[in-house]
Amino acid sequence: MKDTATSAPVIEAKNLNLVFETGDGPVQALKDVNLTINRGDFVSFIGPSGCGKTTFLRAIAALETPTGGTLTVNGMTPDQARQARAYGYVFQAAGLYPWRTIAGNIKLPLEIMGFSKAEQDERVNRVLELVELAGFGKKFPWQLSGGMQQRASIARALAFDADILLMDEPFGALDEIVRDRLNEEVLKLWARTGKTIGFVTHSIPEAVYLSTKIVVMSPRPGRITDVIDSPLPKERPLDIRDSRAFIEIAHRVREGLRAGHGDHE
Amino acid sequence: MRHVLPVLTVLIAIIALWYGAAVGLNRAWVYDQASRAGVEPASGLALVAETWNQERPVLPAPHQVAGELVKTTFGMAPTSKRSLVYHGWVTLSATLLGFVMGTVLGILLAVGILHNRAMDMSVMPWAIASQTIPILAIAPMIIVVLNSVGLQGLVPKAIISAYLSFFPVVVGMVKGLRSPDQMQLDLLKTYNASAGAAFWKLRLPASMPYLFTSLKVGMAASLVGAIVGELPTGAVAGLGARLLSGSYYGQTVQIWAALFAAAIVAAGMVMLIGLMERRTLRKMGMAR
Known part of the structure; x- marks a missing residue:
């Protein structure tokens, strides 16, 4: 699975610390985090709330600033990477502009980045097809279901060809059935585009099903307790979740979560 | 169309109250005029009619205001200083x-x-x-x-x-x-x-x-x-x-x-x- 010859570190964190100053004193959101993510990896971050998984993703996206250690994205600082538009970010809510059509929403980053009109249209059609929303470009967001809206927001993040896709619990608000479908689609998307994906979730099956690398985190202070390189093949039908290998990884993730949780709760 | 009935009810209630208030507020002037002239003041319906049709009432009755509105809006050239x-x-x-x-x-x-x-x-x-x-x-x-x-x-x-x-x-x-x-x-x-x-x-x-x-x-x-x-x-x-x-x-x-x-x-x-x-x-x- 792991091909060291072609894989180069895309994201590298060394002794990363992040402390929030709050009214009740400092909160250690990340403590001594070390992680290397290679090109083409699908990395899931899993852990209970407050474990720093979202904070870590936001730090990669330069939406939070670490207070110690080093973090590089494509060999640059996260802020340089942000200015080079190195990644697309998908939030928990689709966050589509209600006054723009689906196509208009996908054009938003393209307009800001100054793509030509023809190029915008071409890209909108391509990513709509990629997330299986072809033909919905002229609809307004409220005319689409929650799952379709979230697919449109993924299309928006894909439109400008960033090679890193960061997703913060993108399907957290959707029901199980829609979620399964979208998980399958994300895998297909990943296979077709070869992007490096960072994916925050609190669902164990979701993490195991999607990832080549599962990062188990625990709270107070937020830290990494286990990193699992998945032995599952790249080709993953939904029923792989009944396989022995799958169940073993899920078990190891659960163990990691339990160990990290300690006797806090 | 379902809104018409409640709106109309409120409107009628306001106009009724207004007419009532006009009687109460304009009555004093009718009595005053009568005592100056040394005659018995009008009473009953005649009193009501007088309170609703004065030239300078304390509170003009709705039909007086509506009449003035219509007269000064439609009854005069729009360039007139009285329009x-x-x-x-x-x-x-x-x-x-x-x-x-x-x-x-x-x-x-x-x-x-x-x-x-x-x-x-x-x-x-x-x-x-x-x-x-x-x-x-x-x-x-x-x-x-x-x-x-x-x-x-x-x-x-x-x-x-x-x-x-x-x-x-x-x-x-x-x-x-x-x-x-x-x-x-x-x-x-x-x-x-x-x-x-x-x-x-x-x-x-x-x-x-x-x-x-x-x-x-x-x-x-x-x-x-x-x-x-x-x-x-x-x-x-x-x-x-x-x-x-x-x-x-x-x-x-x-x-x-x-x-x-x-x-x-x-x-x-x-x-x-x-x-x-x-x-x-x-x-x-x-x-x-």
């Missing part, structure tokens, strides 16, 4: 000019507050202070000061209108421009979008519902400003002048007709903004 259309237009033109000035000023201030920290900290207290001063006190001074630099007629009144109408626009637009949540702003940050792009693509469209609400309040305030601005100039023209001359000569029917004319103009303008609001929001896909 309500003439006076209404004088006030409306000042209102509209002041409304546009106030709206532009309000939006500019809101944009300044959004993008400039010093303005953020300092403008709002001044804006609030400006509204705590009674407009009736400051209007004559504005008229006098502007008159001394040669400005007369429409513009001073419009400035008083703008003085009242910029405030709701500032408050509404600051709220509207700040209405996008952190996630929306983070998203634009991941695109490395400039503040300008964030303004035009996110903040301004998101503020539209707030803007229209403010415009409705601002329009009503603008009309009040124009009317108040007509008072210190000595009853030259406009609905304010009608109110003032009516009170000079005890023409209560004229006062009430002018009041209703003002209310009708205000309601019409606010409805017009409501129509624009619905069309704009529908076009933007924000109204279902």
Whole structure:
């Protein structure tokens, strides 16, 4: 699975610390985090709330600033990477502009980045097809279901060809059935585009099903307790979740979560 | 059509109350006249009829006000100085000019507050202070000061209108421009979008519902400003002048007709903004 010859570190964190100053004193959101993510990896971050998984993703996206250690994205600082538009970010809510059509929403980053009109249209059609929303470009967001809206927001993040896709619990608000479908689609998307994906979730099956690398985190202070390189093949039908290998990884993730949780709760 | 019955019921109740109040308030004058003439005052239905048809009643009856409204609106050439259309237009033109000035000023201030920290900290207290001063006190001074630099007629009144109408626009637009949540702003940050792009693509469209609400309040305030601005100039023209001359000569029917004319103009303008609001929001896909 792991091909060291072609894989180069895309994201590298060394002794990363992040402390929030709050009214009740400092909160250690990340403590001594070390992680290397290679090109083409699908990395899931899993852990209970407050474990720093979202904070870590936001730090990669330069939406939070670490207070110690080093973090590089494509060999640059996260802020340089942000200015080079190195990644697309998908939030928990689709966050589509209600006054723009689906196509208009996908054009938003393209307009800001100054793509030509023809190029915008071409890209909108391509990513709509990629997330299986072809033909919905002229609809307004409220005319689409929650799952379709979230697919449109993924299309928006894909439109400008960033090679890193960061997703913060993108399907957290959707029901199980829609979620399964979208998980399958994300895998297909990943296979077709070869992007490096960072994916925050609190669902164990979701993490195991999607990832080549599962990062188990625990709270107070937020830290990494286990990193699992998945032995599952790249080709993953939904029923792989009944396989022995799958169940073993899920078990190891659960163990990691339990160990990290300690006797806090 | 289901709304007609409740609306009609309330309307009839108000008119009935009004007629009743007219009897109570105008009765004293009937008794007074009778005792001066040394005759028995009228009673019963005759008394009621007298209280409803006086020339200068304390409270004119609805049909008197309606009659005066119709007579001075449709019964006279619109250029006549006794026509309500003439006076209404004088006030409306000042209102509209002041409304546009106030709206532009309000939006500019809101944009300044959004993008400039010093303005953020300092403008709002001044804006609030400006509204705590009674407009009736400051209007004559504005008229006098502007008159001394040669400005007369429409513009001073419009400035008083703008003085009242910029405030709701500032408050509404600051709220509207700040209405996008952190996630929306983070998203634009991941695109490395400039503040300008964030303004035009996110903040301004998101503020539209707030803007229209403010415009409705601002329009009503603008009309009040124009009317108040007509008072210190000595009853030259406009609905304010009608109110003032009516009170000079005890023409209560004229006062009430002018009041209703003002209310009708205000309601019409606010409805017009409501129509624009619905069309704009529908076009933007924000109204279902």
